Each structure stands twice: as C-alpha cells, then as structure tokens.
Amino acid sequence: MVLSRSFKDTVKARAARDPAFRAALLGEAVEAFAAGDADSGKALIRDYINATVGFNQLSEAVAMDPKNLMRMFGPRGNPRLTNLSLVLRELNRRESVHFKVEPEHLAG
Helix, strand or coil: CCCCCCHHHHHHHHHHHCHHHHHHHHHHHHHHHHCCCHHHHHHHHHHHHHHCCCHHHHHHHHCCCHHHHHHHCCCCCCCCHHHHHHHHHHHHHHHCCCCCCCCCCCCC
C-alpha cells in the first residue's frame, strides 16, 4: 500500500485536529525522557514541535534562537536540563496538560 502523504504531513494533520493526539505525543516524549531514553524523547518532541507550534514561534516564547532549539532536539543534540525544562513548561502551557510521573512499582 502506497502512502499518499509523508509521515510528517500525516502527524501534522492529526495534531491539528486531535487535542488528545497532541497530548499523547507530548506525554510519550516526557515518558521517554523520564525512562532515560533521551533519543526517543528528543525525536518525539521534535515531531510535536514541527506538528504544532513550530520552532520559530517556540523560540520567541522561550527566548532562545530557533536554530539552537532545532539542534537541541536533533539526533546529536544534548539539551541541558534547564533548557529542556523551559521548553517542556511552554509546551505543557500551550497544550494545557499536566503530567505526573509515578513509579512503576511502589516499594512495600
């Protein structure tokens, strides 16, 4: 089966019409970072930003150069915790979602 649109266009179209999808995409990114999978977290955040706010508009909101943001979430990027927190806070604010990290198993 041949896809009629690229993956990026498909994600962008779905994000534009489905708030639950946007929240889930952002949530997956946060969970990936919390689980120590920075590469997946960066890729998911990059997909989320490209599908929603865009790097230029986000850069204005967080007072960072858009090229620095793109590098930070690129395959070789290494975001500092302060920058990552700033970006996640802004994306959470825009999406009006709140994440809660819970341990998988509670020690008893």
